Amino acid sequence: MTKQTILFDLDDTLIYTNKFFDLVVDQFADQAETWFHSYHISPEEFKKKQNEIDLQRVLKQGFAPDHFPQSFVDTYDYFSELTGRPKSEDEIRRLRQLGESVYSHEIEPVPHMEETLLTLQSEGHSLHLYTGGEPTIQMRKVREAGLEKFFGDRVYVARHKTTSFLESIIRERKLDHACTWMIGNSLRTDVIPALENGIHSIFIPAETEWAFNIVDVNVEPRGAFLKVEKLQDVPQAIGNYIAS
Numbered sequence: 001m002t003k004q005t006i007l008f009d010l011d012d013t014l015i016y017t018n019k020f021f022d023l024v025v026d027q028f029a030d031q032a033e034t035w036f037h038s039y040h041i042s043p044e045e046f047k048k049k050q051n052e053i054d055l056q057r058v059l060k061q062g063f064a065p066d067h068f069p070q071s072f073v074d075t076y077d078y079f080s081e082l083t084g085r086p087k088s089e090d091e092i093r094r095l096r097q098l099g100e101s102v103y104s105h106e107i108e109p110v111p112h113m114e115e116t117l118l119t120l121q122s123e124g125h126s127l128h129l130y131t132g133g134e135p136t137i138q139m140r141k142v143r144e145a146g147l148e149k150f151f152g153d154r155v156y157v158a159r160h161k162t163t164s165f166l167e168s169i170i171r172e173r174k175l176d177h178a179c180t181w182m183i184g185n186s187l188r189t190d191v192i193p194a195l196e197n198g199i200h201s202i203f204i205p206a207e208t209e210w211a212f213n214i215v216d217v218n219v220e221p222r223g224a225f226l227k228v229e230k231l232q233d234v235p236q237a238i239g240n241y242i243a244s
Contacts, residue, residue, distance in 0.1 A: 002242055003124050005175050007166075009184030010131035010138065012206040013231070014117075015145050016108045019208050021068070024102045025050060028072050028095065032079070035091065039083045050075040055212055062159035063133045069099025103137055107144040112232035117150045119235045128154040130169065130182070132161040132189060161189035163196045170197060178223065183234060186213040195219040202237055203227045 011017035028050065029043035054071035061067070072095040080087045121127060129151040131138050138157045142148060154173075158165045170180065180199040184190025185206040192215070194201035200223040206213075217225075224241045228234060 002179060003126065004238060004242070005126045005128065005173075005180040006120060006238070007128040007130045007169070007180070007182045008117075009182075009186065009190050010129060010141060011133070012110075012185045012209075013183060013190075013204060014110060014113050014129075014147070015141060016110060016207075018206055018210055020102055020105045021210070022208055024098060028075075028098055031094075031098070032076065036079055036083060036085060039079075039085065041079060041083075046075060046079070049078055051211060053078075058212055064159065065100075065103060065134045065137055068102060069096045072096070072099045107141055109145055110231050112230070114146070116232050116234060117147075120238075121150060123235070123239075125238075126154070127151055128156070128169075128173075130156045130158075130161070130166070132158055134159075161186075161193065163193040166193040167197050170199070175199075181224075181238065185209070187217055188213050188215045191225070192217060192219055195221050195225060198222040200224040200241070201226070202234055204231060204234075205229070 008014055025047055026043075029046040032046045033041065033043045050071050053074045054068060057067050057071065073092055076092065076095055077087070079085070117127060127150050129142065129147065135157045139155070142151070142155060156165075156169055166182070169175070170177070177198045181202060182190055182194035182199060183202045183204065185204050187203065191201045191203050195217070196219055201221070202224075203226070205227070226237050226241065228237050
């Protein structure tokens with residue numbers, strides 16, 4: 001089998017992430033509904049506004065650890081001004097702490113993460129990790145998930161995962177477009193940049209997906225554009241394409 005270069009996304013591709021954010025958002029909405037109970041605002045309304053605020057900030061500024069907690073505070077501010085309910089510094093502090101708690105959860109790999117990477121590694125492929133977020137937080141996840149033995153110094157962290165950032169990795173590492181793959185759950189930040197750079201891509205839909213990642217793909221692939229349901233299907237999908 002021809003050696004391939006395979007770039008993996010991290011969050012919700014190799015380890016679970018979205019579900020922990022969803023749990024914290026649910027806690028936020030329940031707490032906010034309790035505080036604003038007399039104004040008859042449903043938890044769903046709080047979640048809708050929080051998602052809108054968080055999404056707008058990420059689209060403009062990329063990923064930063066303070067964005068998520070700040071979206072709780074901004075949502076609280078919005079409904080405080082809408083209803084006239086007095087703001088409380090103690091409540092704001094509690095919201096920031098709640099938002100920050102999402103970054104301290106125990107790492108949970110997706111099923112068959114290790115055996116999938118071991119399979120690809122044993123087949124002689126070069127494995128790389130390309131993730132978005134705050135470097136300190138993302139590298140903690142890499143260490144706690146035991147991923148250093150697969151990726152070594154081939155780990156790239158970007159605040160904005162864009163076509164140009166992926167292009168810089170391809171250029172600096174002198175990767176062969178015809179033998180390079182991007183694997184991930186995000187159509188926006190994994191699939192589209194890969195296709196725009198003329199490399200192969202495999203899309204693995206997350207069990208729970210964030211609105212940020214749901215976009216149309218309007219790029220004509222110059223190589224493979226595959227979809228698999230599970231991470232463990234990746235080695236066979238690549239092998240079948242190479243053999244075809």
